Amino acid sequence: MAAPRFHGILQEMSVRTCIRRLHHLIVAAGLVALLGQCQPLPKPFAAAYKGDFSAVQIGPRAGLLVLPIAGTAELEAGSKLASAMATALRRHEVTASTGKGHRRSHSLWGSTAMTGNGRLRLTWRLHNAAGEETMTIVQEEKVRLIDWQQPNSALLAQLATNGASAIDRRLRREERGQGRRISLAPVTLGSVDGVPGRGGRHLANAMLTALDDAGVPLTEEPADDGFILLASMRVTPSGSGPRFRKLEIVWHLIRPDGREFGKINQANRVPAAQLQGDWRRLAQAIAQAGAPGVLELLRRDPGG
Numbered sequence: 001m002a003a004p005r006f007h008g009i010l011q012e013m014s015v016r017t018c019i020r021r022l023h024h025l026i027v028a029a030g031l032v033a034l035l036g037q038c039q040p041l042p043k044p045f046a047a048a049y050k051g052d053f054s055a056v057q058i059g060p061r062a063g064l065l066v067l068p069i070a071g072t073a074e075l076e077a078g079s080k081l082a083s084a085m086a087t088a089l090r091r092h093e094v095t096a097s098t099g100k101g102h103r104r105s106h107s108l109w110g111s112t113a114m115t116g117n118g119r120l121r122l123t124w125r126l127h128n129a130a131g132e133e134t135m136t137i138v139q140e141e142k143v144r145l146i147d148w149q150q151p152n153s154a155l156l157a158q159l160a161t162n163g164a165s166a167i168d169r170r171l172r173r174e175e176r177g178q179g180r181r182i183s184l185a186p187v188t189l190g191s192v193d194g195v196p197g198r199g200g201r202h203l204a205n206a207m208l209t210a211l212d213d214a215g216v217p218l219t220e221e222p223a224d225d226g227f228i229l230l231a232s233m234r235v236t237p238s239g240s241g242p243r244f245r246k247l248e249i250v251w252h253l254i255r256p257d258g259r260e261f262g263k264i265n266q267a268n269r270v271p272a273a274q275l276q277g278d279w280r281r282l283a284q285a286i287a288q289a290g291a292p293g294v295l296e297l298l299r300r301d302p303g304g
Contacts, residue, residue, distance in 0.1 A: 088164035
């Protein structure tokens with residue numbers, strides 16, 4: 001039996017912020033499309049503007065050059081760690097590379113040192129295009145000296161992953177302080193309540209997969225500038241006889257301090273037997289319909 005569809009007129013999204021209704025956006029998009037038909041067709045690859053952009057200041061997310069890391073036991077390890085860091089930063093929506101940057105690229109300098117208590121200290125210094133230091137982050141990891149003297153790719157990747165996460169968190173705080181939203185806030189999936197049988201586990205896994213596929217950044221622990229996604233399900237008689245039930249799901253997107261930013265409502269009629277059986281297909285249908293709503297809410301987040 002095919003899983004019921006959880007999109008269309010039965011799904012709605014409401015946000016407790018100053019957001020225009022969705023149908024206003026649809027109307028506006030239609031007007032733009034009509035106006036576009038009245039304009040001359042643009043030439044392929046033609047420049048839209050010809051102004052002087054020499055004074056425009058770009059942020060580190062738009063261009064970051066990662067330099068070889070100093071202080072490694074092997075010179076090659078410094079280059080490999082820089083490459084791993086650039087890869088990890090790109091997963092956080094930072095355009096990072098180890099090649100040649102452009103004249104307005106920011107640069108990331110890293111250095112390492114073993115401390116007396118058997119820990120590895122990594123210091124990351126971010127410089128703007130003028131060479132001014134704008135950020136310093138100190139990262140400490142428990143690493144055996146023998147492992148650091150000949151680091152393998154797994155160790156370098158883990159060090160880079162942790163360092164990139166710390167840099168991303170600092171960038172997010174600065175972006176919020178400047179009133180900018182450059183990247184999506186991370187989401188932690190919380191409790192999924194009221195799901196019959198073993199459906200809660202399947203629904204949680206399905207939503208995590210759907211959010212990841214939609215490009216939503218996920219974290220296992222709530223971030224200070226992130227969101228927590230909670231779900232509650234209610235099953236009631238559908239009014240169509242004993243063979244069917246009405247399923248209502250509400251996804252709450254809340255800040256770590258408990259403030260609700262928005263919610264997504266889903267509802268549909270499903271066969272009663274399906275609620276006690278294998279939930280995987282039903283969970284996938286619910287998650288695939290709900291994840292785009294979460295992404296839309298995150299895109300409307302002004303920060304703070």
